Amino acid sequence: xxxxxxxxxxxxxxxxxxxxxxxxxxxxxxxxxxxxxxxxxxxxxxxxxxxxxxxxxxxxxxxxxxxxxxxxxxxxxxxxxxxxxxxxxxxxxxxxxxxxxxxxxxxxxxxxxxxxxxxxxxxxxxxxxxxxxxxxxxxxxxxxxxxxxxxxxxxxxxxxxxxxxxxxxxxxxxxxxxxxxxxxxxxxxxxxxxxxxxxxxxxxxxxxxxxxxxxxxxxxxxxxxxxxxxxxxxxxxxxxxxxxxxxxxxxxxxx
Numbered sequence: 555x556x557x558x559x560x561x562x563x564x565x566x567x568x569x570x571x572x573x574x575x576x577x578x579x580x581x582x583x584x585x586x587x588x589x590x591x592x593x594x595x596x597x598x599x600x601x602x603x604x605x606x607x608x609x610x611x612x613x614x615x616x617x618x619x620x621x622x623x624x625x626x627x628x629x630x631x632x633x634x635x636x637x638x639x640x641x642x643x644x645x646x647x648x649x650x651x652x653x654x655x656x657x658x659x660x661x662x663x664x665x666x667x668x669x670x671x672x673x674x675x676x677x678x679x680x681x682x683x684x685x686x687x688x689x690x691x692x693x694x695x696x697x698x699x700x701x702x703x704x705x706x707x708x709x710x711x712x713x714x715x716x717x718x719x720x721x722x723x724x725x726x727x728x729x730x731x732x733x734x735x736x737x738x739x740x741x742x743x744x745x746x747x748x749x750x751x752x753x754x755x756x757x758x759x760x761x762x763x764x765x766x767x768x769x770x771x772x773x774x775x776x777x778x779x780x781x782x783x784x785x786x787x788x789x790x791x792x793x794x795x796x797x798x799x800x801x802x803x804x805x806x807x808x809x
Contacts (some may be wrong), residue, residue, distance in 0.1 A: 561627070564592065564629075564755035565623070566614075567589060567613060567626075569587075569623040570586070570588070571621045572584040572621050573583055573621045575773055584610060585606075587778070590757060593723075595770045595771065596756045598758045598765070598787070599758065599772075600774050600796060601775035605799075606779075608727060614643070615648055616632045645719070648803050650724070651724060651725070656674065657700040657708055662699055663695050672730050679720065680701055684777050686718060686752075691744075702742075709741050710761055711731060713729075717748055717754060721754070724748075725757050726745065730742060746768050746769075763789045772795075774795060782795060
C-alpha cells in the first residue's frame with residue numbers, strides 16, 4: 555500500500571553512500587543513509603566525530619557528490635545536473651551559513667547581505683530583505699563593516715545573507731562554533747525565528763546538545779548511518795542520546 559506524506563521535503567537523500575579513497579584505504583563516510591528534511595522546519599544533524607554528519611550536509615546541499623544513491627533539493631535530483639546547473643541551483647535555491655562568517659571585509663553589512671543577489675545580477679525582493687534586517691536586528695549596523703561588529707553580529711549578517719535570495723533551504727555547518735554561548739544562543743534563536751516567521755527550512759550540523767535543542771527535530775548519525783530521530787528535543791535528551799552513541803566525545807562545551 556502506498557502512503558503519501560503531507561509535508562513536502564525541502565531536501566532529502568535516499569540510499570546515500572559516500573566513499574572517500576579506494577581499496578583498502580577507502581573510507582565509507584555515508585553508508586546507505588535515507589533522510590528527508592521537511593519544508594518549513596528546523597532540523598539538526600548530530601553524531602560523534604567522524605559519524606558523517608558534515609558529509610551528509612555537503613552531499614544534501616550539492617557541495618559534494620554521492621558515490622551512489624540520490625540527493626534532491628525539492629523535486630530536483632542533484633545527480634542529474636551538470637556543473638553549471640548545479641551552481642545555479644546552489645545560488646538560487648540554497649543558502650549557506652558556516653562556522654567562519656565568510657563576510658567580505660571591504661563591504662558594509664547591507665552590501666554583504668545582498669552580495670549573492672548582486673553577483674546574480676538581480677535586485678532581489680527589497681521588502682523581503684528589509685524584513686530580514688529587522689529579523690536579524692541589524693538595522694542600526696547596515697553601514698558598518700564587519701571589523702566594526704562583534705562575532706555574533708557578523709554571524710547574524712551571514713544568516714541574513716543566506717536567507718536574502720529566499721532559498722528553499724538553508725544549510726548551517728556549526729554556525730555557533732566560533733561564538734561564545736550568549737552570542738551563539740542569539741544566532742540559534744534567530745535561525746528558529748527565521749524558520750517560523752519566513753516559512754524557510756534550516757538544516758544544521760552541530761556537536762552541541764544545547765544548539766540542537768533549538769531545532770524542531772534532531773537526526774543522529776553513527777558510523778555513516780542514520781540511527782535515530784528525535785522530535786521536540788531538549789539539551790538533556792540530546793546529551794543522553796549522544797552519550798549512548800559515543801561516551802568519549804566531548805559534549806556540551808561552549809557553542
